[in-house]
Amino acid sequence: MGHDAVALPTPKISPSMLSSDFANLASEAKFMEDCGADWLHMDIMLFYSENSKVKRFNILPRESKFLKLVRLLKAFLDCHLMVTNPADYVMPFAKAGASSFTFHAEVTKDSWPELIKSIKSSGMQAGVAIKPGTPIEDIFPLVEGEDSVDMVLVMTVEPGFGGQSFMPDMMPKVKELRRRYPNLDIQVDGGLAPSTIDQAAAAGANVIVAGSAVFGAKDPAGVIKILRNSIERAQSSKIFFQ
Numbered sequence: 001m002g003h004d005a006v007a008l009p010t011p012k013i014s015p016s017m018l019s020s021d022f023a024n025l026a027s028e029a030k031f032m033e034d035c036g037a038d039w040l041h042m043d044i045m046l047f048y049s050e051n052s053k054v055k056r057f058n059i060l061p062r063e064s065k066f067l068k069l070v071r072l073l074k075a076f077l078d079c080h081l082m083v084t085n086p087a088d089y090v091m092p093f094a095k096a097g098a099s100s101f102t103f104h105a106e107v108t109k110d111s112w113p114e115l116i117k118s119i120k121s122s123g124m125q126a127g128v129a130i131k132p133g134t135p136i137e138d139i140f141p142l143v144e145g146e147d148s149v150d151m152v153l154v155m156t157v158e159p160g161f162g163g164q165s166f167m168p169d170m171m172p173k174v175k176e177l178r179r180r181y182p183n184l185d186i187q188v189d190g191g192l193a194p195s196t197i198d199q200a201a202a203a204g205a206n207v208i209v210a211g212s213a214v215f216g217a218k219d220p221a222g223v224i225k226i227l228r229n230s231i232e233r234a235q236s237s238k239i240f241f242q
């Protein structure tokens, strides 16, 4: 199929709730919806690996009332699980109302097909995330396999916390993924802002996670619009296929 006939996945802006006021999560979520957010990005960080820099945690399954609360808003809850044992979280997150469940490629190689199957059969979309040091070749089998993921998340910072600088050297990964998988949802997360979005859009990303740039803005709706417009512009020129 030529690239002219390709139906590209829709742009989705997913504000990272990590930058929100947790004491007012429901109203923060509603505000983001009113500002034009498509999804809400929820980070769950827990003992990612023995040597991991991720020592924080934010939303634990036992606190899934957070998710239930936000679910009342009918938002698409885009859940990014930086945990060593994602399989243990599938049911709690499905029950709590998560819409998608993204696990890390670095931790679960042996159990990938089972994990994807259980995520999907519990009614959630499945995603796989890669840290900056992980080559994309590692996840090709997950996109091409029988039980394939719906989304790939290319981390553009080391996972851990909001407000870090965008890593432009991750863009070749995004471009290669877009070239290979024109219909795939490709998410980028970390340092996305009006000043960096054009690089991500030009590489072919269509799902944009942004925390500090949105929550810290005077005009969050305006920032969401800038992010979306950049993706739409890149998609209409299909610049990432050049």
Ligand SMILES: O=C(CO)[C@@H](O)[C@H](O)COP(=O)(O)O
Pocket (backbone or CB within 6 Å): 016, 018, 019, 041, 043, 080, 157, 158, 159, 160, 161, 162, 163, 164, 189, 190, 191, 192, 209, 210, 211, 212, 213
């Ligand atoms: O997962 C993470 C960090 O580990 C992100 O979702 C951050 O929350 C993004 O924050 P900004 O870089 O956009 O401030």
